[in-house]
Amino acid sequence: MxxxxxxxxxxxxxxxxxxxxxxxxxxxxxxxxxxxxFEDFWGRFDSPxxxxxxxxxxxxxxxxxxxxxxxxxxxxxxxxxxxxxVTDDMLTIRGEHEExxxxxxxxxxxRRSFHRMIPVPPGVDAEKAEAEFKRGVLxxxxxxxxxxxxxxxxxxxxxx
Numbered sequence: 667m668x669x670x671x672x673x674x675x676x677x678x679x680x681x682x683x684x685x686x687x688x689x690x691x692x693x694x695x696x697x698x699x700x701x702x703x704f705e706d707f708w709g710r711f712d713s714p715x716x717x718x719x720x721x722x723x724x725x726x727x728x729x730x731x732x733x734x735x736x737x738x739x740x741x742x743x744x745x746x747x748x749x750x751x752v753t754d755d756m757l758t759i760r761g762e763h764e765e766x767x768x769x770x771x772x773x774x775x776x777r778r779s780f781h782r783m784i785p786v787p788p789g790v791d792a793e794k795a796e797a798e799f800k801r802g803v804l805x806x807x808x809x810x811x812x813x814x815x816x817x818x819x820x821x822x823x824x825x826x
């Protein structure tokens with residue numbers, strides 16, 4: 667393989683190298699490894715909470731016969747940093763945390779924020795919603811109305 671094959675604009679478009687042997691090629695293996703390192707490194711800056719997913723903090727949504735439960739991991743935040751709103755069809759969770767430190771004449775300031783909107787299914791009683799923040803985890807409980815609970819019908823699953 668010629669050095670010009672490694673440069674995209676230096677390749678002859680009509681004479682592309684055979685890629686079947688790339689796994690044996692140490693230069694291509696090194697290139698793949700370096701690409702992976704840089705993608706992993708820069709991917710951390712895309713997320714508002716360092717190593718978390720780019721879409722925001724990790725969120726678990728579950729539903730029981732009684733209620734809809736939403737748990738959000740918010741490490742480093744306090745209850746005063748979080749705002750929770752609910753309407754008939756949408757749960758909105760916002761958070762913002764600002765850190766400021768001074769050391770040896772230098773000031774460092776950082777701000778982390780997120781905004782998450784979660785659709786609420788029909789039959790949830792927004793008036794009775796509750797939120798609890800404990801050990802960096804926000805848990806929102808949205809109880810179902812009596813009518814919604816009455817409409818739930820269990821179906822037996824049979825093995826076939």
